[in-house]
Amino acid sequence: MYKKLASGLIVSCQAAEGEVFHGLGLMRYMAKAAKAGGAAGIRALADEIPSIREETDLPVIGLVKKKYEGSEVYITPTRREADVLLETGCDVIAIDATARPRPQGETTESLFSYIKKAAPGIAVMADCDTLESALVADKIGFDYAGTTMRGYTRETAGIGIPDYAFLKEFCGALRHAKPIAEGGIWEAGQLKKVLECKPYAVVIGTAITRPADITARFTKIMAEMRG
Amino acid sequence: MYKKLASGLIVSCQAAEGEVFHGLGLMRYMAKAAKAGGAAGIRALADEIPSIREETDLPVIGLVKKKYEGSEVYITPTRREADVLLETGCDVIAIDATARPRPQGETTESLFSYIKKAAPGIAVMADCDTLESALVADKIGFDYAGTTMRGYTRETAGIGIPDYAFLKEFCGALRHAKPIAEGGIWEAGQLKKVLECKPYAVVIGTAITRPADITARFTKIMAEMRG
Numbered sequence: 001m002y003k004k005l006a007s008g009l010i011v012s013c014q015a016a017e018g019e020v021f022h023g024l025g026l027m028r029y030m031a032k033a034a035k036a037g038g039a040a041g042i043r044a045l046a047d048e049i050p051s052i053r054e055e056t057d058l059p060v061i062g063l064v065k066k067k068y069e070g071s072e073v074y075i076t077p078t079r080r081e082a083d084v085l086l087e088t089g090c091d092v093i094a095i096d097a098t099a100r101p102r103p104q105g106e107t108t109e110s111l112f113s114y115i116k117k118a119a120p121g122i123a124v125m126a127d128c129d130t131l132e133s134a135l136v137a138d139k140i141g142f143d144y145a146g147t148t149m150r151g152y153t154r155e156t157a158g159i160g161i162p163d164y165a166f167l168k169e170f171c172g173a174l175r176h177a178k179p180i181a182e183g184g185i186w187e188a189g190q191l192k193k194v195l196e197c198k199p200y201a202v203v204i205g206t207a208i209t210r211p212a213d214i215t216a217r218f219t220k221i222m223a224e225m226r227g
Numbered sequence: 228m229y230k231k232l233a234s235g236l237i238v239s240c241q242a243a244e245g246e247v248f249h250g251l252g253l254m255r256y257m258a259k260a261a262k263a264g265g266a267a268g269i270r271a272l273a274d275e276i277p278s279i280r281e282e283t284d285l286p287v288i289g290l291v292k293k294k295y296e297g298s299e300v301y302i303t304p305t306r307r308e309a310d311v312l313l314e315t316g317c318d319v320i321a322i323d324a325t326a327r328p329r330p331q332g333e334t335t336e337s338l339f340s341y342i343k344k345a346a347p348g349i350a351v352m353a354d355c356d357t358l359e360s361a362l363v364a365d366k367i368g369f370d371y372a373g374t375t376m377r378g379y380t381r382e383t384a385g386i387g388i389p390d391y392a393f394l395k396e397f398c399g400a401l402r403h404a405k406p407i408a409e410g411g412i413w414e415a416g417q418l419k420k421v422l423e424c425k426p427y428a429v430v431i432g433t434a435i436t437r438p439a440d441i442t443a444r445f446t447k448i449m450a451e452m453r454g
Contacts, residue, residue: 008449009442011442020256026253033442034439037438037444195449204445208445220265
């Protein structure tokens with residue numbers, strides 16, 4: 001597992017509620033395409049993992065997106081979502097690891113321990129937004145830490161991603177967790193700059209598996225140039 | 228029709244034989260995503276047009292890819308493929324308009340006339356590779372001329388695309404046919420430079436609807452940087 005993801009591209013294949021491809025059962029084909037293109041792993045929502053497994057044998061990082069009243073954490077917020085992921089047989093479980101309070105009195109540390117106790121062989125990935133959150137995750141013992149939430153929390157809103165200076169610090173600071181660059185990579189030049197920061201692996205999602213967003217990015221440019 | 232394509236993005240949604248998505252019936256969803264992202268039109272293979280029509284009301288440029296012994300022309304080479312396209316009710320029929328000989332004694336002009344006689348209301352797009360081929364198409368009376376074949380014929384092999392200098396000349400030289408930029412657009416900066424050449428519309432395909440190719444483009448960079 002570790003070996004397979006090393007220096008590899010993890011393709012995020014998600015169609016959550018509200019997205020054009022939601023509920024169409026298409027992520028298995030996105031995963032198939034990712035594999036054909038040389039991907040080392042897949043990041044996917046729990047519902048889609050069984051069908052993705054039918055198409056590929058790549059390692060899968062699973063997550064559940066779920067909103068709870070009173071908490072801003074929506075990536076695998078509680079053990080209820082972790083239980084769903086444990087059932088899928090994914091190789092890694094990704095959970096929010098920002099400093100924001102989780103629902104139901106859960107903490108990042110308690111959720112991490114719960115998962116590791118339930119399935120000692122499973123790896124856990126911390127979806128971080130700041131260096132502090134990454135250092136906490138590293139200390140807790142997460143196997144991977146990603147920059148997933150950078151730019152998507154109140155504390156980091158408005159920060160341009162990929163945030164290379166942050167990524168470089170992030171990759172250098174982790175002692176135990178393997179650093180994964182995730183978020184905002186659209187173009188070749190961005191990927192090259194990300195790789196210069198020496199992450200263990202890279203996640204790209206929207207630029208590969210969300211054709212509506214890719215189209216919108218181009219049509220926005222056309223509208224702007226028309227004036 | 229004309230009005231709808233003007234200054235718009237046409238998203239090519241194709242999964243020909245040999246491609247990862249071939250035969251999976253996915254192009255209807257790619258077209259749906261393209262529409263959601265603000266596309267002005269779709270370019271598609273004949274087989275996929277009926278299902279694409281079920282998902283969107285966008286104008287469709289249809290083509291058939293078919294190889295004949297003894298000819299290098301494979302985009303709607305003869306009236307047999309044109310007949311198939313006429314049945315689909317597409318708005319525009321795209322045909323190869325390079326100087327290469329077509330199969331079965333057909334010529335670009337004879338095929339154009341055949342289509343216009345069979346369906347006077349239909350528009351025809353010339354898929355060109357050189358300025359000469361575009362000028363011939365313009366004189367014949369094609370409604371649209373695209374740079375589709377630039378870089379893909381023996382005469383133009385090895386030319387980097389998008390070929391901006393060529394595109395600018397192409398757009399300036401056409402008197403009747405509306406110029407369409409097609410081929411090689413992957414990134415925002417390329418699209419901006421293409422738009423500066425003032426094409427009537429732009430086609431983007433692979434960078435939006437071929438996730439295996441998009442993945443491969445990124446994994447190639449990662450392999451190169453690993454050394």
